[in-house]
Amino acid sequence: QSALTQPASVSGSPGQSITISCTGTSSDVGGYNHVSWYQQHPGKAPKFMIYDVSNRPSGVSNRFSGSKSGNTASLTISGLQAEDEADYYCSSYTSSITWVFGGGTKLTVL
């Protein structure tokens, strides 16, 4: 199972919006609405941010939103804040009854 494809890095200024893409295949992202997103600060465990493509767990800011079109899922962060600077990973359930992660995207807040 190959990793999902994410851009290595994205950047934005405070207050702006950014979008991180996550591209897979019809056997994972395209085949199921079971895409999730995680935020990871340096030296910390990942934090659960989005599940089932676009749902936010309790306590996650509504500045974070998710979507999907075909084999590509996206995470959008609006009103960028300094504390949003982190690595972001997408994950998808697959037809092999396994899970696969993206390679990760480093978000820099300028």
Add this chain to the structure above:
Amino acid sequence: QVQLVQSGAEVKKPGASVKVSCKASGYTFSSNYMHWVRQAPGQGLEWMGRINPSGAGTSYAQKFQGRVTMTRDTSTSTLYMELSSLRSEDTAVYYCARDSGRWAFDIWGQGTMVTVSS
């Protein structure tokens, strides 16, 4: 509160095995599948497999088949992940993570650093 507490860092020689533990608290242990995910230094997350704490059924990523064993002890609400035939490429932080019930990982352990070096 719901939390997963993992065992401490390990240093192993190539060819050896390592067993990492993950103690769950704050919820009903048998009600959620549990996963193991690892992260090599400076690299991304990699799913290793999952276990059903209720029935002990397991599912492993093909890459780790034959080298990984996931078990649990319901009496202590503790999960175990044993990886054998260690090589330098297995140097990583190993995380346990709870399945949210929606094909995602909602609670993560603090991670256990495993270093494989001669």
